[in-house]
Amino acid sequence: MKRTLLLITGLLILLATEILRVYFIMPFPGSQRSNTIDIAYFIGQYIWWIRIAGLILFVPPMLHVFRHSRWWKKTLLGIFVLLYAGIFYMFNFKFLADKMFYQPQNKLLATVGENKIDSNKLIIGVAINGQAKAYPIELIGYHHQVQDSIAGQPLMITYCTVCRTGRVYSPFVNGKFQHFRLVGMDHFNAMFEDADTKSWWRQVSGVAIAGPLKGTALKEIPSEQMRLGAWIRKYPNTLVMQPDPVFANRYKGLEGFDAGTINSSLEKRDSGSWQFKSWIVGIQINGKAKAYDWNELTRQRVINDTFQGTAIVLVLENDNASYHVWNRQVNDKQLLFTWDASTYSLKDSTGSVWNMNGESIDGVLKGNKLSVVQSYQEFWHSWQSFHPGTEMYKK
Structure with missing residues (x-):
């Protein structure tokens, strides 16, 4: 009886750890409406210790079952082991944000004369010291963030399609340049993790909401949203971000986002006023x-x-x-x-x-x-x- 209890407890810890780690920070049903960010961060930071604890409870009684129990118990346990292996794979290599959305491998910028982006596409535009660049939303919306520089100033151009929020930040934290990765979302808004402190930063505000730097804010850089044609009228010497051929098929998933007619229930516009996705x-x-x-x-x-x-x-x-x-x-x-x-x-x-x-x-x-x-x-x-x-x- 004691071995069975340890077996079940260990298996539940292992399953819950893998599932909840991702559930709390991805748009699964019900996951984005509660204040669970502290729990999610704790699991994310201590996941290997939690896994080890689960394995310590699970492995000894598992071995006992495989050595001494009847065939049907071995078969049943084998099914649960395979279930855990499948969940481990899916939740670590398929459902994590940075396994679904990648940074550009080829960051291509073109002059107006060389540009291939339709002038009717929406862009996030940034101009600094007379230099201007335009980032099409249906491109950066897939990547979620693109690191670039204008007039020698490093920038982090971000976009969350589920909130329809474009923001541009300076990627310096306490005077030090940081690399960020997409880690998930909280209340439907994208979150990034810095490489040094592993703090989690909210895309819409640039504020760290979990980790050692909680409460710290990234410096926002002024930006504008408009159609590319309007931006070119204002900045005829602008550079325009071009599609990375590596992600051509991924970009197709955001066709119609600009107009709000995309098929995704998370990203499609509510045409009425003051509705959830108005x-x-x-x-x-x-x-x-x-x-x-x-x-x-x-x-x-x-x-x-x-x-x-x-x-x-x-x-x-x-x-x-x-x-x-x-x-x-x-x-x-x-x-x-x-x-x-x-x-x-x-x-x-x-x-x-x-x-x-x-x-x-x-x-x-x-x-x-x-x-x-x-x-x-x-x-x-x-x-x-x-x-x-x-x-x-x-x-």
Whole structure:
């Protein structure tokens, strides 16, 4: 009886360890709605010790069964051993995030003249010291992160398709360059693990949520999301990331993601407003957050608002995909903007005309440029989860 209890206990420890280690940090049913990150991190960090404990309990009674028990007990136990072997293989070599999504083997960047990416594709764009690069979302969405540099500054360009969140960070932690790997997700948001301390970092905020560096934040680098054509209009000398031929078939899995029509239930858009996977534009100023319904922006095309003392304007281009959030205060004047569909331009309360690069091209303010307010297009569930006190714009 004692041997049987040890056998069952050891087997349950071995099975539970392999399953829960992955279950808590991957999008299995029910796994992403509870606060289990500390348990997941503990299992991940001490998994070999837990395995050894399970094997110490399991192996001696297992050997006794194979040596002294009847054939049917040996057969039954053999089935359970094979079950464990199968679970061990699947949960360590198939279901782990970094065994499903890989970094580019060939990081290819092309000039506008050499570019093969459709100009209608959505990109995350970064510009530093006059140099610009564009990263197509349907490429970086598969990789989850791409390490690159602009103007000599190392960058970590990240994207989580389940939250529809694009963020760019400096990969330096306490002054030291770090390599990161995709480790899983928490509350549907991707997590990365740094190579040195094995801390886990949340993609949407760049904050370490488990490990020795818990509470530390990566420095965010300003970025914009728009269609590639709009980015090229703004930065004609930009470089554009190209598909890595090694992952051509993997990229196909994200076809339709840009438009929200992808088949995946985790990544497909809810067309209604303020639903779980509805699109919103989110901003954060002075530690406070506000969300703007994408459907409302589509209807109005221009939204003038004031948040945390900052006068802002949200503008949606005619392509219904490229959007901008600008500070609408210029030379101590808070401007009110309207959309002139006949000239495809913005007009402000002084009568000045502005283009989609945020530049005044006619009128008394000609030559002025609006400053960009950092903003993000993402799923409502993501913004609400990670900005629990967020305001909601209502007309």
